[in-house]
Amino acid sequence: DADVTQTPRNRITKTGKRIMLECSQTKGHDRMYWYRQDPGLGLQLIYYSFDVKDINKGEISDGYSVSRQAQAKFSLSLESAIPNQTALYFCATSETGRAGEQYFGPGTRLTVT
Amino acid sequence: GDSVTQMEGPVTLSEEAFLTINCTYTATGYPSLFWYVQYPGEGLQLLLKATKADDKGSNKGFEATYRKETTSFHLEKGSVQVSDSAVYFCALGPDSNYQLIWGAGTKLIIKP
Numbered sequence: 001d002a003d004v005t006q007t008p009r010n011r012i013t014k015t016g017k018r019i020m021l022e023c024s025q026t027k028g029h030d031r032m033y034w035y036r037q038d039p040g041l042g043l044q045l046i047y048y049s050f051d052v053k054d055i056n057k058g059e060i061s062d063g064y065s066v067s068r069q070a071q072a073k074f075s076l077s078l079e080s081a082i083p084n085q086t087a088l089y090f091c092a093t094s095e096t097g098r099a100g101e102q103y104f105g106p107g108t109r110l111t112v113t
Numbered sequence: 114g115d116s117v118t119q120m121e122g123p124v125t126l127s128e129e130a131f132l133t134i135n136c137t138y139t140a141t142g143y144p145s146l147f148w149y150v151q152y153p154g155e156g157l158q159l160l161l162k163a164t165k166a167d168d169k170g171s172n173k174g175f176e177a178t179y180r181k182e183t184t185s186f187h188l189e190k191g192s193v194q195v196s197d198s199a200v201y202f203c204a205l206g207p208d209s210n211y212q213l214i215w216g217a218g219t220k221l222i223i224k225p
Contacts, residue, residue, distance in 0.1 A: 004156070031211075042202060042217040043157075056210070090156055099207035100145050104156030 003027045004105040006091050012111045019078045021108050023091030029103070030096050032074040034058075034066060037088040037107075049074055050096070081112045115140040119203050119216035126193055127224055134188040134219050136177075136203035144205040146179050146186040147213070151200040160201070198223045
């Protein structure tokens with residue numbers, strides 16, 4: 001079984017709808033991350049969490065919110081989706097003290113029409 | 114601020130060719146350097162890393178050496194296979210917020 005899972009894998013939604021993307025991990029890591037990937041732009045960090053009570057904004061947090069429900073679960077919400085949020089979204093985890101060694105989920109492809 | 118620059122892709126090679134993907138960086142302090150690989154339809158996975166100057170990271174036939182004098186961490190492989198077709202990301206860090214700084218990625222296409 002995969003160590004980092006994301007649901008759904010694909011989602012098509014309309015402008016203005018609320019969307020939640022979910023991430024679960026079995027690696028026992030404290031740190032979790034949400035990234036967005038657009039073609040040719042690499043990865044952009046949306047939010048990151050060091051533990052359940054420590055959540056931080058990344059470089060592109062506007063229009064997004066997150067919830068760390070447990071050590072193993074980290075959800076990303078788009079409160080009112082817009083077309084330029086169409087992208088591939090990745091969740092990742094890492095151990096405390098090893099932030100460079102991240103483990104990624106398979107990604108969620110989100111399309112906002 | 115710190116940054117990573119990778120060569121633009123796609124890079125197209127024939128099977129068994131020699132591969133180099135260039136990565137240069139600017140950084141204050143002494144960051145670690147990483148190469149990640151993203152196979153089609155999958156998430157990224159760590160390929161190799163180097164934590165200090167002159168270190169060589171290696172994995173699956175790929176190598177990269179942390180060169181402080183040229184601020185580079187070029188990825189090399191002596192003989193590529195079709196299965197190496199993927200997007201390769203160079204990264205440095207962690208920064209003061211314990212985050213990685215990512216390059217834009219280089220798409221590699223290997224033709225049989």
